[in-house]
Amino acid sequence: MTAVIEARGLQKKYGKHLAVDGIGLRVERGSVFGLIGPNGAGKTTTLRMLVDIIRPTAGELKVLGSVPRRSGIALRRRIGYLPGELKLAERIQGGTLLRHLAQISGPVEPSRIETLAERLGLDLSRPVRALSKGNRQKLGLIQAFMHRPELLILDEPTSGLDPLVQREFLAMVREAREAGQSVLLSSHILTEIQHTADDVAVLAGGKIIAHGDVSSLRLSSVTRLRAVLADTTTEAVRAALEALPSLQDIDTEATTSGDLVRLSATIRGDVDHVVKTLAQFTVHDLTVEEPDLEESILDLYARTNGTK
Numbered sequence: 327m328t329a330v331i332e333a334r335g336l337q338k339k340y341g342k343h344l345a346v347d348g349i350g351l352r353v354e355r356g357s358v359f360g361l362i363g364p365n366g367a368g369k370t371t372t373l374r375m376l377v378d379i380i381r382p383t384a385g386e387l388k389v390l391g392s393v394p395r396r397s398g399i400a401l402r403r404r405i406g407y408l409p410g411e412l413k414l415a416e417r418i419q420g421g422t423l424l425r426h427l428a429q430i431s432g433p434v435e436p437s438r439i440e441t442l443a444e445r446l447g448l449d450l451s452r453p454v455r456a457l458s459k460g461n462r463q464k465l466g467l468i469q470a471f472m473h474r475p476e477l478l479i480l481d482e483p484t485s486g487l488d489p490l491v492q493r494e495f496l497a498m499v500r501e502a503r504e505a506g507q508s509v510l511l512s513s514h515i516l517t518e519i520q521h522t523a524d525d526v527a528v529l530a531g532g533k534i535i536a537h538g539d540v541s542s543l544r545l546s547s548v549t550r551l552r553a554v555l556a557d558t559t560t561e562a563v564r565a566a567l568e569a570l571p572s573l574q575d576i577d578t579e580a581t582t583s584g585d586l587v588r589l590s591a592t593i594r595g596d597v598d599h600v601v602k603t604l605a606q607f608t609v610h611d612l613t614v615e616e617p618d619l620e621e622s623i624l625d626l627y628a629r630t631n632g633t634k
């Protein structure tokens with residue numbers, strides 16, 4: 327397999343602050359790679375180094391086989407980049423802006439801009455200044471995708487998009503992969519991209535603290551479960567959960583309200599055994615929240631540093 331992005335020991339310092347602390351990355355051609363991490367993790371800084379907006383303090387970096395700081399505009403045209411903070415010309419219409427950008431990054435097929443705008447539900451005739459945050463984001467996405475670049479580098483692409491548009495965007499990402507393009511995208515929400523990314527790296531405090539395929543990361547994440555149980559007592563519920571072999575991975579809180587027992591549990595790993603244990607009671611209500619990435623990452627971070 328060939329890599330479209332290869333980084334080794336990549337570092338960026340701002341004064342004494344290490345925003346990116348010696349990371350390694352390998353994105354295979356034709357794959358979708360998710361860079362996940364909480365605010366301030368170093369995602370934007372990493373992506374900016376890939377497109378040569380900022381330069382690494384140390385480390386090796388190759389994008390599409392070239393070193394970004396030596397490759398200039400020729401490399402840039404092969405990439406579609408969505409910045410984290412979009413700065414757009416305000417006074418012109420969205421469509422005019424995109425056609426102008428197409429002349430720089432092109433060639434762009436006729437009607438490609440209109441097709442993408444229709445898919446994402448963007449009115450191209452409106453001036454940029456009149457567009458909402460989500461609609462501006464759509465403009466940013468169209469300019470990144472329109473010239474069918476070999477590599478898409480997208481910083482928080484789903485930010486500001488409503489769920490339907492988010493779904494359409496993820497379909498566009500999958501189609502890009504099918505067409506042989508490669509995609510690197512960042513997000514602070516794992517669940518948003520877990521069905522789309524082939525590989526994921528978790529960045530926190532400028533370091534990669536976990537990487538692998540999505541299913542392996544999901545298993546190490548933290549899930550919150552809430553249940554309302556009837557015809558039982560808090561003692562019985564606690565005793566049942568304490569009998570679980572992997573008790574060290576669960577924190578529970580059970581309280582009684584009226585005739586009901588309310589259980590709140592934080593589970594590290596697989597929820598299956600907890601759900602099966604609760605099935606012996608009368609279950610009035612059960613919610614299993616999507617893993618909270620922020621929490622999962624803090625948990626992973628604490629464990630990586632040996633404080634847990």
Ligand code: ATP
Nearest residue numbers: 340345363364365366367368369370371372410514
């Ligand atoms: P977010 O999701 O909040 O954008 P992020 O993961 O993209 O977070 P970065 O923007 O890459 O994080 O920032 C990483 C760290 O580097 C932060 O601590 C940030 O304050 C710092 N940083 C980023 N840019 C600069 C800069 N130009 N000067 C000084 N510090 C910076």
